[in-house]
Amino acid sequence: MRRLLAALLILVAVGGASLAQTEVEELERQLESARGAERVRLLNRLARANQVNSPSKSIEHAAAALQLAESLSDREGQARALNNLGIGQYYLAEYGLALEYYQRSLAVADAIGDRDRIADALNNIGIIHFVWGEYEETLRHYSRVLELRRELGDTKGVAAAQNNFGNVYYATGKYEESLEYYSEALRLYQEIDEPRLVASTLNNIGLDYHKLGRLDEALERFESALEIEEQIDDKPGMAQSLNNLGLIYGDLGRVDESLDYLRRSLAVREEIGDRQGAAVCHQNMGQIYAKSEDSRQALDHLNEALEVARKIHVKEIQRDVYLILSETYERMGDAERALDNYRRYKDVADELLDEQTARQLAELQARFELERKDREIEVLRKNQEIQRIVRNVFLGGSVLLILLVLLFYNRYRLKARANREMKKANEALQLAQAEREKATRAELTHVSRLVAMGELATALAHELNQPLTAILSNAQATRRLVAAPDVDKTDVDDALGDIVLGAGRARDIIQRLRELVRRREITREPLEINDVLRDVELIARADAEHHDAKLVMDLAPDLPVVTGDRIHLQQVVLNLAHNSSEAMAGAGTTEREITVRTRAQSDRSVVVEVLDTGPGTAQDVLTHMFDPFFTTKSEGMGMGLTICSSIIDAHGGRLWATRNPDRGLTVHFTVPGGFPHGDPK
Amino acid sequence: MMTNVLEPVIWIVDDDPAVRRALGRLVESVGLRAEAFATPEEFLSSGPAREVGCLLLDIQLPGMDGFELHDRMVKAGMRVPVIFITAHPDIHSRAKARREDVVAFLKKPFDDQTLFDALELALDRVISGEAGLNPR
Numbered sequence: 001m002r003r004l005l006a007a008l009l010i011l012v013a014v015g016g017a018s019l020a021q022t023e024v025e026e027l028e029r030q031l032e033s034a035r036g037a038e039r040v041r042l043l044n045r046l047a048r049a050n051q052v053n054s055p056s057k058s059i060e061h062a063a064a065a066l067q068l069a070e071s072l073s074d075r076e077g078q079a080r081a082l083n084n085l086g087i088g089q090y091y092l093a094e095y096g097l098a099l100e101y102y103q104r105s106l107a108v109a110d111a112i113g114d115r116d117r118i119a120d121a122l123n124n125i126g127i128i129h130f131v132w133g134e135y136e137e138t139l140r141h142y143s144r145v146l147e148l149r150r151e152l153g154d155t156k157g158v159a160a161a162q163n164n165f166g167n168v169y170y171a172t173g174k175y176e177e178s179l180e181y182y183s184e185a186l187r188l189y190q191e192i193d194e195p196r197l198v199a200s201t202l203n204n205i206g207l208d209y210h211k212l213g214r215l216d217e218a219l220e221r222f223e224s225a226l227e228i229e230e231q232i233d234d235k236p237g238m239a240q241s242l243n244n245l246g247l248i249y250g251d252l253g254r255v256d257e258s259l260d261y262l263r264r265s266l267a268v269r270e271e272i273g274d275r276q277g278a279a280v281c282h283q284n285m286g287q288i289y290a291k292s293e294d295s296r297q298a299l300d301h302l303n304e305a306l307e308v309a310r311k312i313h314v315k316e317i318q319r320d321v322y323l324i325l326s327e328t329y330e331r332m333g334d335a336e337r338a339l340d341n342y343r344r345y346k347d348v349a350d351e352l353l354d355e356q357t358a359r360q361l362a363e364l365q366a367r368f369e370l371e372r373k374d375r376e377i378e379v380l381r382k383n384q385e386i387q388r389i390v391r392n393v394f395l396g397g398s399v400l401l402i403l404l405v406l407l408f409y410n411r412y413r414l415k416a417r418a419n420r421e422m423k424k425a426n427e428a429l430q431l432a433q434a435e436r437e438k439a440t441r442a443e444l445t446h447v448s449r450l451v452a453m454g455e456l457a458t459a460l461a462h463e464l465n466q467p468l469t470a471i472l473s474n475a476q477a478t479r480r481l482v483a484a485p486d487v488d489k490t491d492v493d494d495a496l497g498d499i500v501l502g503a504g505r506a507r508d509i510i511q512r513l514r515e516l517v518r519r520r521e522i523t524r525e526p527l528e529i530n531d532v533l534r535d536v537e538l539i540a541r542a543d544a545e546h547h548d549a550k551l552v553m554d555l556a557p558d559l560p561v562v563t564g565d566r567i568h569l570q571q572v573v574l575n576l577a578h579n580s581s582e583a584m585a586g587a588g589t590t591e592r593e594i595t596v597r598t599r600a601q602s603d604r605s606v607v608v609e610v611l612d613t614g615p616g617t618a619q620d621v622l623t624h625m626f627d628p629f630f631t632t633k634s635e636g637m638g639m640g641l642t643i644c645s646s647i648i649d650a651h652g653g654r655l656w657a658t659r660n661p662d663r664g665l666t667v668h669f670t671v672p673g674g675f676p677h678g679d680p681k
Numbered sequence: 682m683m684t685n686v687l688e689p690v691i692w693i694v695d696d697d698p699a700v701r702r703a704l705g706r707l708v709e710s711v712g713l714r715a716e717a718f719a720t721p722e723e724f725l726s727s728g729p730a731r732e733v734g735c736l737l738l739d740i741q742l743p744g745m746d747g748f749e750l751h752d753r754m755v756k757a758g759m760r761v762p763v764i765f766i767t768a769h770p771d772i773h774s775r776a777k778a779r780r781e782d783v784v785a786f787l788k789k790p791f792d793d794q795t796l797f798d799a800l801e802l803a804l805d806r807v808i809s810g811e812a813g814l815n816p817r
Contacts, residue, residue: 463768465769466789470699472792473793473796477703
């Protein structure tokens with residue numbers, strides 16, 4: 001999933017408009033004779049014009065603009081040039097450098113009160129935080145941008161801010177919200193007639209639909225975007241749309257079309273020199289080939305992606321490609337290379353994580369230094385005050401006593417202050433914790449949606465019975481109709497028409513079922529099973545308490561690392577705990593307790609057990625409880641445990657149930673440890 | 682022997698229009714009279730008490746479900762033979778369907794002969810007067 005995200009992400013940096021080649025030439029011609037502030041303006045415009053297609057050229061122009069603006073004390077030109085330098089570095093994926101330039105631009109713009117430039121800088125700083133996955137920070141910046149743009153009556157800016165909000169919600173998996181922001185941005189862009197941005201926003205909307213599984217709607221948006229981009233010859237946009245179309249067709253299992261679009265996207269990106277984009281295309285093509293089991297072609301493209309990503313130092317792509325390479329070699333049965341690539345994947349992923357941690361630490365330290373300086377100044381001021389008072393007191397006598405009193409008083413005040421600060425820090429910590437809990441809860445909603453999916457699958461399967469009933473009854477009625485001596489042709493025709501309709505409906509239901517199943521791909525990553533369980537403790541506890549049951553977590557320390565899909569494993573545990581709660585509540589058990597237990601096995605796999613104190617169950621139920629559509633619940637559909645079982649199967653583990661010696665039931669499942677093995681299916 | 686001279690009617694209550702049409706057609710193909718309704722409310726307001734017949738009743742209905750409709754009829758003194766039909770059979774609803782006047786519990790989709798057997802059973806009861814409509 002994350003891989004796809006990296007591959008699809010679209011950002012709108014403010015004003016990154018690409019001008020037609022003729023306009024660039026015109027600007028270059030004008031530049032020859034331009035002097036002073038006009039020259040700064042032209043250099044800045046040239047920097048803008050080259051941003052996307054040729055970042056290094058853009059940086060050259062921006063650097064020249066900055067130098068000239070500084071010598072002329074042209075503050076606005078300076079702010080613009082700094083911002084352009086930032087955007088150039090952004091397109092080179094030098095995010096740290098970009099941030100520095102944006103901050104300098106912000107300082108200059110702030111000094112001259114240029115609100116447009118302030119908004120630009122804040123927006124771009126927000127984008128950097130976004131790229132680093134620091135979404136709180138991102139939203140903080142975007143909110144200020146939106147406010148400023150509204151004050152300025154800058155429709156285009158408001159639209160860009162809405163679009164960027166959409167990006168954050170997209171990245172955090174809130175696709176419905178994201179869709180709302182994108183739609184608002186789209187409306188505004190259409191209103192002010194900005195075809196390039198209309199197209200780019202259509203693309204973003206398509207991505208939401210893609211995530212929501214509404215592939216047809218996604219396809220439609222990508223196609224519309226592409227059409228607009230071709231009309232206005234927006235090469236970067238075309239490349240993006242083509243890439244997205246390729247991925248959608250890939251999802252639809254239409255390999256040839258998918259590869260065709262990706263190839264076209266690659267061609268455009270190579271033409272405009274977008275090397276990062278080209279690497280992404282190679283990565284995507286590699287993945288499509290890998291899926292269609294053409295390992296040779298897959299390896300070619302993946303290695304190409306890797307080479308480009310290394311040249312331009314984009315570690316995110318390297319990380320993702322190593323993982324796909326590892327999976328591909330695994331499928332080819334080359335365990336050595338698979339392991340090798342997996343290790344590289346881990347290394348790069350760790351490096352990226354280290355970089356992020358280092359950055360956050362540096363920020364914290366900077367903040368701390370600032371506060372310490374403030375404190376030192378404060379202490380100094382206090383000391384001077386005391387000295388002054390002491391001097392005065394000396395003049396009046398009673399020196400010692402008053403000095404002592406003052407000293408103690410001061411110490412008391414400092415201590416009270418320290419206490420206050422401690423309290424503040426504590427509050428901040430609590431706030432951070434609340435935020436984290438909120439994030440976990442959001443993720444949990446996602447998990448419970450997955451649980452609900454099992455029920456959806458069942459509902460859909462049962463739904464098939466409706467058209468089948470109509471078809472069968474119609475067919476049997478028709479047989480009687482035609483056997484009658486005076487056959488009424490219209491009656492027969494009506495019945496046959498209804499049979500056709502019924503078959504169409506059945507086909508639609510099966511299609512929906514298939515989509516549901518297809519989206520349930522299982523990813524494999526090394527996991528600490530206890531962490532995975534602790535993450536859902538909150539919701540499991542809430543659910544248990546809702547049924548008047550107690551939840552006990554009994555997690556063994558030092559378990560081996562297992563391989564699996566976090567979300568899916570959480571889904572299984574939540575489902576099992578939920579079943580226990582319902583069973584105990586349904587039977588009116590008085591002492592309701594659910595225990596989630598982990599323990600290691602000798603083969604480096606881990607067993608997870610969910611025990612309850614409920615009514616237990618009969619032996620014949622034990623053997624059938626994992627069968628599809630088997631249920632003992634009045635509201636149940638009988639798919640929950642079947643899906644759990646298939647998830648554990650796909651992990652190469654086993655799911656079974658036993659009766660407890662005293663009372664209740666235990667459901668056990670194993671998750672294999674160590675390096676990910678091939679799909680057992 | 683025959684206490685009722687009215688021609689019995691098969692009331693079909695199912696919220697799915699395709700199923701409704703198909704069942705109506707099937708019932709009529711053997712020369713029986715069928716009347717179809719999308720909701721229990723629609724059925725009740727059609728004045729079924731004036732006629733004799735039996736109910737082909739879907740369990741899962743929006744709003745009032747099949748069981749509730751039957752409860753309400755029993756309370757109102759309308760005793761009619763019922764054939765429950767459902768696309769979502771489970772242990773619980775099967776147990777719940779074990780009540781007086783219910784002659785069959787059919788899982789959708791069902792064969793025409795299964796339906797006709799159930800209808801025959803139901804109509805036998807109507808005609809022999811074991812169950813009948815008692816206004817109010």
